[in-house]
Every structure is written in C-alpha cells, then in structure tokens.
Amino acid sequence: MAKQASAQKVTIVALVENEPGVLNRVASLFRRRAFNIDSLTVGRTHRAHVSRMTIRVDAGPEYAKRIATNLQKLVNVIDVRVLDNEPHIERDLALIKVRSDDTDSRNTITEICDRYPARIVDIGPKVAIIEMVGTEEIIETFIDEVRAVGIVEMIRTGVVSMGRGIRIHDADITRRDLARVAAQSPNGNGRIV
Amino acid sequence: MRLKGSEIIMECLLKEGVHVMFGYPGGAILPTYDAMAKYEDRLHHVLVRHEQGASHMADGYARATGEVGVCIATSGPGATNLVTGLATAMMDSSPIVAITGQVPIPAIGSDAFQETDVTGVTLPVTKHNYLVTDVRDLAYIMKEAFHIARTGRPGPVLVDVPKDVQNAETEFVYPEGDIVLPGYSPPARAHERELDGALQLIAEAERPIILAGHGILMSGAMQEVRELAERAQIPVSLTLLGKGAMPEEHPLVIGMMGMHGEATSNLAIQEADLLIALGMRFDDRVTGNLKTYAPNARKIHVDIDRSELNKNVKADVGIAGDLKTVLRQLLPRLQPKSHVAWIQQIRDWLEDSSERDILNYETPGILLTAQVVNDIWKLTGGDAITVTDVGQHQMLEAQYYPHQRPSTLLTSGGLGTMGFGFPAAIGAKFGKPEEEIWAIVGDGGFQMTLCEMATAVQENINVNIAIINNNFLGMVRQWQELFFEKRYQATPMVNPDFCKLADAYGIPNRYVTRREDIEEAVRFAQSIDGPTLIEFVVEKEEMVYPMVPAGADLHDMKRRPKPGEA
Structure with missing residues (x-):
C-alpha cells in the first residue's frame, strides 16, 4: 500500500x-x-x-x-x-520483519539497509527484523524496496514532529498541579495566580 | 473542617449559590442523599419521577435564570436516564452540572450491579466530565465543573462520584478565587483589525441584516445589539433560541428565520448583501441548502466558540469573542446609517405575509393551534415564560407568541427533544417563582414525561400545562403529508383522557374544544396557585407554514395561500 x-x-x-x-x-x-x-x-x-x-x-x-x-x-x-x-522535523519508526531464509534475501536486505538509515536489529535462519527511522516519505520508499524480499510482519509508530528553532512549544503546568496547589494552600485561600 | 465526600458535595453546591437540585435517589448515590438532611434548610431537593425529568428541570432552571442548574442521579440506569437531558443542554449551550453516583472504586470495571461507564457514555454530550477517584480531588473538581459549565460557551458538566469517595473523609477546603485551567480560556475581545473589517463591511452594506442568536442572551448583549441595529438601521432576524434578544414588537425586528421562520426573514437573508451573525451557529434548520444560502452576502460572524466560525458558512470577518465585549468595542466607532429602500422592501414582504396569516381565515367549528397560542399570548399580556415541547405547537408558539423579554421562551432547539417542555417548565418555575409559567406541549411529547405531574403536585409548583391535542404526531404527519403521500405511518395517536389523568394526579383542569372557551380556561388556570392542565383539542391536520423543506433553498418556501387564492 x-x-x-x-x-x-x-x-x-x-x-x-x-x-x-x-x-x-x-x-x-x-x-x-x-x-x-x-x-x-x-x-x-x-x-x-x-x-x-x-x-x-x-x-x-x-x-x-x-x-x-x-x-x-x-x-x-x-x-x-x-x-x-x-519548518519542522518529523520522524516515523518502522519495525519490519522480512524473509531471510536464503543467501539472496540476506544479501538484498543488507544492500538495501546500507542505502537507508536502517539497521538489522535481529536476524535468524528464517527471518530478520529491520528498524528504520526517518520521515514518513523515506520510510514509504524503503518499504517499497523491501517488499520484494518478502515482508511478513510490520509495525510503524506514526509520525512524531517538532518545530525547528527557538519557538518553544511547552507547558510547564497542568490543571491538576494548579488545583492541588490550591487545595493545599494552608490559609484556605487557594488563589494561585 | 473534616467532611465526608457526600458532605463536600453539599458544601460545594452551597458555595456555588445553588438552592435547588432535581434528582432521584438510588444505591450508589445514597450517602449523598443521607448528607442532604443536614442541608435541607438551604438546599431544596426536588424528587422527580424519572431522571430525564431531572436533567430537563435543571436545564429549564438554567435557561430561565442564566444560573447553573443541578441534577443528581444514581449510577447505571439513573445516570443513563440523564443522557437525553445532557444532550439537549449540550446542543443549546445550557449550563448544568449533573452529579451521579458510581459503584465503589474497587468494583469499577467488574460489571457490578448498576454499573455503567457513565463518563464514557456522556463524553460526547457533555462539555466536560469527571470521574472522581480521590476524595481530596472532589472540592476542586466541583468548583471546576461549575466554572466550565457557566463560562465561555456554556454547557453540561457531569461529575461521577463513586460510593466509597462519597463516604471517604478529608479536610474540606474550597478553592477560593479564580479558577485557572491551562487548556481552557474562552476568547473575550476582538482584535483591532477584526473590528476594522467588521466596520468596513457594515459601512459598505446596502442590504444588511442581523441574525440574532442565543449567544446574545447568554452574553447579556441585548442592549448592545439594539444599539447596533438602531444606529445603523439594520433589520434583525431571530433564531428560535434568539427570541427575546430584541423585543419582537421593535420595528426593526422581522421575525424568526429558517425552516418555519417568517418568510420575510428568509427572503431578506437571500437578498442581503451583508449578514451580521451574532451568537448563532448557522444550523441546517436555519440555512437550508448551504450552496445557495445568502448568495450575495458577505458575512460577519461573532461567536464565543471559535470552532463555530467557518464551520457551516465561511465568514469574511470571523470574530471569536464574548458578544457583549465585542459589541462594546465596536459601537463607539459605528457610524449612523440608513437603508430606506431596503427597509421598504422588507415592509412590503411583511405586508404580503400578514395577508397570509392563518388568523385572518374564517375557521368556523374548528380550533387552531395558532388561535390557542395567540389567545394565551393576549391573556398573559405577552409576558409569561412559555416553555414548549417539540413539533408543530413549538413552531406555532414561535410564530404567534411574540416575546418582549429575553429568556421568556424556553425550548429545545438543537436537539429537538420531545418531552422537554413540561419538566423544563417546572425547573423554570423554581428559578423564576414570581413569573407566570406556561408549558405549551403537544399530546405526543407530553406523554413522554407526564409522570412529572406527580412532581408538580408534590412540590405544589405553579405551572400551567396547555396540551395542544390533535391526536397526531403533528409535525411528523405534516412531513408525511408533504413528502410521503399522506401515508400516516405510526403518527395517529389514541390518547388517554388528559383531564381524567389530571384528576388522578389531583391537578385542576379544563377541556377546551371551541375558541370562545379559551379565555375562561386560561383565567381559571391563572387563578390557581399550583399546577393546572388545559387540554385544547385542535384541528387534526393543521400545517405549519411557511416551510422550507429539509435541504431546500431558503427562499424555496411552501407558503400558505392568501385567503381567496386557496
């Protein structure tokens, strides 16, 4: 797909x-x-x-x-x-289990992985697991190549993303923090801002 | 002060200014009911006959007063019975807080007796909800619940309290001062450039129209809207829930818009070159076919809920803010204008409409809903709070009972909940004991919640019930007549004798079949300090006109012919 x-x-x-x-x-x-x-x-x-x-x-x-x-x-x-x-960075991670039951397939896997930010994290006589990290697009391309070897199992985490530069996207306090502070305020006056 | 969870609930209600709650006891909420005894003098509990009634009563109370209505129920079936009322309040932005019992925390998830995942069930029909898992969280959750219910775009909030949390003790400290919710900050003011944009569009418009919605009432912006309309001479069309935003007798008010709206309003919207939509959300019952809606108009849309902007209708100037605040920013810069030709055009349309008015017809021997509603309007001096159910009588109330004051028509608009009218009227009376309250309901809807007659009697609450009985589900029948070749499938009703039923409950009553008997019956109801019921037997196959068929163009109205043209 x-x-x-x-x-x-x-x-x-x-x-x-x-x-x-x-x-x-x-x-x-x-x-x-x-x-x-x-x-x-x-x-x-x-x-x-x-x-x-x-x-x-x-x-x-x-x-x-x-x-x-x-x-x-x-x-x-x-x-x-x-x-x-x-501008932002985005990353997706895929674990792909492929057939590796002959020399040909093992060679092909190694060859493909060399050309991508991918590594083989588990290998056995029948199957290997490849870990691939990158943008959604590059993972799509990688999967297309590996498909020829024979994918038997796969999972992707979905994209995570973060804006570049110093525009910070963060929140240091939650509703619950505030409420707890208010409830614990000793004089009963829980005004916290 | 160390208190039990159940007592903390009561203390929090008092802190929030609650005097009355509508509810029904049961196993998982029993500790809270037990705690009520101690607070009886300050917190009145109204025992309903079905939890749906409790949620509608809380809703009616909220709509009549602008304060948060409170309902309370046990776990499982008690809580699920509230759901229709919560959904009704959600659609119409009515502030209510529902408190439900839950099975004890260790039993949650075990399919315990009367266990339901109530926060799950009510997630889509509440503004927010809580499952309290620690008694120490209870006080601030209650405070947050009221804050969220009444601020921003108001709505229902549910607090689900397991039985062991109600029984657990903790030090009670009510968080005073402002609530700060990091993820919750309703918009208030408009940006300068938004105001500039709005003022420019108003200055350029030759055929402007104000679409006045419920938000005006909730924001309390009646005076500001009136100033805007008068200074710039802009006609005002009302949504169903916007009724009362401006007095209907005001010369610039041209009636309700939408499916059963005043034809003039719909024609004016289609002809307008500027819509100024204030606190309304372009519901499909208001717009008809969106593709052909107000095709020549630019749009200014002000709403407190940012997600309503550009949802159905794209705004040229969309302002997320509190209406009163935004209009107060706008008005000092608003130049006076006049639109003589436009207003003349609208007067011509109104003239044509009044010739088609059903009240101009000779109707010997039959009683019409419009006549009943209009006579009640006259006999109440046009000043009662009317609470309707849903259907033909609701639309005819909107057409034939002009409202001068805000929050005097209470009706289920967005959800269209049959069974809402009567319990909501009871709730409204608790909120506004000095007002004359009329529940105007159909024979179908009334039977969905008529068990609350017992509640009205037990509380001796002065609500007048006007049943408009045509022995049909009239609005559905109207659709069947128009769109299903008169196949009246499941709409004729064999009804009980409503007067005998009232007798059984001990409610004084009248039976009216002729127009000349309306006055005596209404006067009789007004003379009694307690619930009364009048059954009006009306024409079986009435039609509500005008009608824009669902999905049709707004100007494509089915209209009543003029007398002599029929």
Whole structure:
C-alpha cells in the first residue's frame, strides 16, 4: 500500500494533560466530528503531567485548523499548534520483519539497509527484523524496496514532529498541579495566580 | 473542617449559590442523599419521577435564570436516564452540572450491579466530565465543573462520584478565587483589525441584516445589539433560541428565520448583501441548502466558540469573542446609517405575509393551534415564560407568541427533544417563582414525561400545562403529508383522557374544544396557585407554514395561500 506522499499533509501538535481518558476524548472528538486523520501518536514529554500528540491530517490547512480549534475546546488539551508553514522535523519508526531464509534475501536486505538509515536489529535462519527511522516519505520508499524480499510482519509508530528553532512549544503546568496547589494552600485561600 | 465526600458535595453546591437540585435517589448515590438532611434548610431537593425529568428541570432552571442548574442521579440506569437531558443542554449551550453516583472504586470495571461507564457514555454530550477517584480531588473538581459549565460557551458538566469517595473523609477546603485551567480560556475581545473589517463591511452594506442568536442572551448583549441595529438601521432576524434578544414588537425586528421562520426573514437573508451573525451557529434548520444560502452576502460572524466560525458558512470577518465585549468595542466607532429602500422592501414582504396569516381565515367549528397560542399570548399580556415541547405547537408558539423579554421562551432547539417542555417548565418555575409559567406541549411529547405531574403536585409548583391535542404526531404527519403521500405511518395517536389523568394526579383542569372557551380556561388556570392542565383539542391536520423543506433553498418556501387564492 505504497501511498504517494501528499503535498496536502498537515501536522498538528497538541500538548495534553497526562490523565486517564484524554486519548479517549481526542479519539471520540475525531469520530463524532467525522475528522479524517492519517496518523495519531501520543507520548510522554519531559514534564510528568504533560503528554504530546502528533496528528497528521491528509487535507489542507483549513481542515487542520478546524481540527485544531475543536481540539482546543477539550479541557484537557493544554495547547494546540498547526505546523503548516513552520519548518519542522518529523520522524516515523518502522519495525519490519522480512524473509531471510536464503543467501539472496540476506544479501538484498543488507544492500538495501546500507542505502537507508536502517539497521538489522535481529536476524535468524528464517527471518530478520529491520528498524528504520526517518520521515514518513523515506520510510514509504524503503518499504517499497523491501517488499520484494518478502515482508511478513510490520509495525510503524506514526509520525512524531517538532518545530525547528527557538519557538518553544511547552507547558510547564497542568490543571491538576494548579488545583492541588490550591487545595493545599494552608490559609484556605487557594488563589494561585 | 473534616467532611465526608457526600458532605463536600453539599458544601460545594452551597458555595456555588445553588438552592435547588432535581434528582432521584438510588444505591450508589445514597450517602449523598443521607448528607442532604443536614442541608435541607438551604438546599431544596426536588424528587422527580424519572431522571430525564431531572436533567430537563435543571436545564429549564438554567435557561430561565442564566444560573447553573443541578441534577443528581444514581449510577447505571439513573445516570443513563440523564443522557437525553445532557444532550439537549449540550446542543443549546445550557449550563448544568449533573452529579451521579458510581459503584465503589474497587468494583469499577467488574460489571457490578448498576454499573455503567457513565463518563464514557456522556463524553460526547457533555462539555466536560469527571470521574472522581480521590476524595481530596472532589472540592476542586466541583468548583471546576461549575466554572466550565457557566463560562465561555456554556454547557453540561457531569461529575461521577463513586460510593466509597462519597463516604471517604478529608479536610474540606474550597478553592477560593479564580479558577485557572491551562487548556481552557474562552476568547473575550476582538482584535483591532477584526473590528476594522467588521466596520468596513457594515459601512459598505446596502442590504444588511442581523441574525440574532442565543449567544446574545447568554452574553447579556441585548442592549448592545439594539444599539447596533438602531444606529445603523439594520433589520434583525431571530433564531428560535434568539427570541427575546430584541423585543419582537421593535420595528426593526422581522421575525424568526429558517425552516418555519417568517418568510420575510428568509427572503431578506437571500437578498442581503451583508449578514451580521451574532451568537448563532448557522444550523441546517436555519440555512437550508448551504450552496445557495445568502448568495450575495458577505458575512460577519461573532461567536464565543471559535470552532463555530467557518464551520457551516465561511465568514469574511470571523470574530471569536464574548458578544457583549465585542459589541462594546465596536459601537463607539459605528457610524449612523440608513437603508430606506431596503427597509421598504422588507415592509412590503411583511405586508404580503400578514395577508397570509392563518388568523385572518374564517375557521368556523374548528380550533387552531395558532388561535390557542395567540389567545394565551393576549391573556398573559405577552409576558409569561412559555416553555414548549417539540413539533408543530413549538413552531406555532414561535410564530404567534411574540416575546418582549429575553429568556421568556424556553425550548429545545438543537436537539429537538420531545418531552422537554413540561419538566423544563417546572425547573423554570423554581428559578423564576414570581413569573407566570406556561408549558405549551403537544399530546405526543407530553406523554413522554407526564409522570412529572406527580412532581408538580408534590412540590405544589405553579405551572400551567396547555396540551395542544390533535391526536397526531403533528409535525411528523405534516412531513408525511408533504413528502410521503399522506401515508400516516405510526403518527395517529389514541390518547388517554388528559383531564381524567389530571384528576388522578389531583391537578385542576379544563377541556377546551371551541375558541370562545379559551379565555375562561386560561383565567381559571391563572387563578390557581399550583399546577393546572388545559387540554385544547385542535384541528387534526393543521400545517405549519411557511416551510422550507429539509435541504431546500431558503427562499424555496411552501407558503400558505392568501385567503381567496386557496
């Protein structure tokens, strides 16, 4: 299923509170608004209570903006940014299990991997596992080449993304932090700003 | 002060200024009901007969007062019965807080008795919801719940409290001061360049029209909208929920828009060169076919919910902000204008409409809904709070009961919830005890929540019920007549004797079949300090005109012929 990398693809990055049910809220929003998304990844950040989502949308910036304004309405979503024209780095990781039961296939795998930022992380008499990190596009191209050898299993993480330069996208405090501070304030006056 | 979770709930309600809550007890919420006894003098609990009634009552209370309405139910079926009311409040941006019991934390996920994943079930129909897993979180969650419900674009918030959390003790500290939610900051003001854009469009327009929505009422921007309309001489069309945004007797107000709106409004929208949409969201019942909607008009759209801008209709100037604040920014810079030819054109359309008015028809021997509604309007001095159900009577109320004040028509617009009217009227009366309240309901919708008659009697709440009985699901029947060749599948109704039913509940009642008997019945209802019921038996096959068929062009209206042309 080689897909042409679309010029229309837009990336949305959302900082969300690391709380139970947040992923469910986001997924539910996409479902009920019938938003078509290409990929969604969630992971931790350096802040204990903040997670970060990268959402790839196979549509124009207008559509991405609609998704972003709806995401921003969720109380647990701290901040949303559409990486449209902003220069940014993006990475996808794939683990690909391929046939390696003859010399030919082993040679081909090694040869292909040499030409890509890919490495063989496991190899046995029957199959090998390749780890490949890169942009979505380059992984697509790599997969197309490896397909000839015989892919037997595969997983991709989906794209994660980060804007270049010093425009920092971070949130150092969450709702829960604030509320806890308020509740613990000794004089009962929990005003914290 | 060390308190149990159940007591903390009560304390928080008091802190938020709550005086009344609508609910129904059950196993998982029992600790909270037990705590109520201590607070009875300050917090009145209304025992409903079905939890759906509780959520509609909280909604009616909220719509009538602008304050947060509170409903309370047990886990499982109690909570799921609230769902229709939550969805109704969500669609119409009504602030309510629902508190539900939940099975104890260790039992969650085990399919325990009366367990339902209530935060999961209500996720799409609440503005936000919470499952409280630690009693120490309860106070700030309650505070957040009220804050989120009433600020920004208001909406329902649900707090699900497991039974063991209600029983657990902790030090009670209510967080005072402002709530800070990092991911939640409703927009307030317009940017200068947005104001510049809006002012320029208004200055250039020759055929402008204001589309006045519910947001005006919620923001309290009635005076500002009126100033805008008067100074720039802009006609005002109202959405169903925007009724009361400006007095309907005001010469610039040209009636409701949309599917069953005033024809003049719809024609004016299609002819306009500028739409100024204020606190409305271009619902499909308002726009008809989007491709041909207001084809000549540029659009200014002001809404507090940024995601409404450019959702259905692309705005030339879209402003996310609080309407009152934005208009206050705009008005000092607004130049007076006049649109003589445009307003004359609108008067001509209005003239044509009034000739088609059903009240101009001779209708010997039959009673029409329009007549009932219009006579109630006259007999209440046009000053009652009317709460409708959904269907033909709802549209005819909107057409024949002009409202002068904001928040005096309470109706389920977005969700179109049958069964809303009567319980919402009870809730409204608790919020506005000094007002005359009329629940105008159909025979179909009333039967969905009529069990609340017992609630009205138990509370001796002064709500007048006007049942518009045509022994049909009238609006569905109208669609069947127009679009399904009169195949009246499942719309004729064999109804109970509503007056006997009222007798059984101990509710004084009247039965009216002739127009000349309306006045006596209404006066009778007004004379009684408690619930009353009047059954109006109306013409079976009435039609609501004008009608824009679903998805048709807004100007493509089915209209009632003028007398003599029929």
